[in-house]
Amino acid sequence: MKIFPHKYQGGIGLVELMIAMTLSLVIGAAVIQVFLSQRQTYRTQDDMARVQENARFAFEQIAQDIRQVGYWGCSRKATIINDTGDTAFNDINDKTIMETGGNLDLLFLNPQPVGSVGGPSLTGNAPPVRVVADCSNATIFKSNNVPAGYPSGSLIYELSSVRYAISNGGLTRGGDNLIPSGVQGLALRYGIASATGWAGQYQSAAAVALGSNWPSVVSVEVSLTLRGEVVGDQVFKSVVAVRNRLP
Secondary structure (H helix, E strand, O other): OOOOOOOOOOOOOHHHHHHHHHHHHHHHHHHHHHHHHHHHHHHHHHHHHHHHHHHHHHHHHHHHHHOOOOOEOOEOOOEEEEOOOOHHHOOHHHOOEEEEOOEEEEEEEOOOOOEEOOOOOOOOOOOOOEEEEOOOEEEEEOOOOOOOOOOOOOEEEEEEEEEEEEEOOEEEEOOEEEEOOOEEEEEEEEEEEOOOOOEEEEEOHHHHHHOOOHHHEEEEEEEEEEEEOOOEEEEEEEEEEOHHHOO
C-alpha cells in the first residue's frame, strides 16, 4: 500500500487580512472624497449659474426700460407741452431718468400706441396720463379728449413710470418682483454727456443732482450684488446707453 504524505492547506493570515482591510479603507475613502468633491463642484456651478441668470434677466429688463427714455413719438426732439394741469409734468424731459433714495426712477412712453388722432374715441372713467405726438410736438394730457392741433394719424401713447428698488431682499420693478431674493445691493452711476455728446465721466446721484445734470445723463452704470447659497456675494455690472439722448 502506497502512503501519500499529508499536505497542509494554507489560509489567510492576520497580516494579509489587515493589509486587505487597510487597502479597502483607503480605496473607499478615495471614492468618497471624489464623490464629495464632484458634488461640491456641481453645487457651486449650479449656484453660480442661477446667480448669473438672475443678473442677466435683471439687466435685460433694466436696459429695455432705460433705452426707451427720451422717446416722444416719432422724434426725440419734439417740443413737449404739459396739458394736464399738474406742474409735476413741467420740463418732463429733464425728469425721465433720476435716482431717488437709491432707487432708479424712469419715465417713458409705452411702445404700443393706445390710439390715434381720428381713430376710435378714448374711454375710461379714470384716464391715465397720455401723450399725443407727431414729429414736431408732443402734448401730455390726462383725459379722454385728445388736444387739438395734431394731424390725423398722430399716435397716442400712455406714459409709464417705473421704479427699480430693493425690497425684502429682492429687486422690484414698479412693485413687481424681478428677482425675488438674494439681492444685496443696487448701485448706480451716471454717464454725463461731454462736448461730443457721449459720456465723458461717471458720477454718483449726489454729484449729478448737485450739478443739476439729470438732463445730461446719456448712460447708466448698474451694479448688482447677488448672493448665492454656495458662491456667496457676486457683483455684476452693466452699462446701458440712453440711446435717445446720444448724438
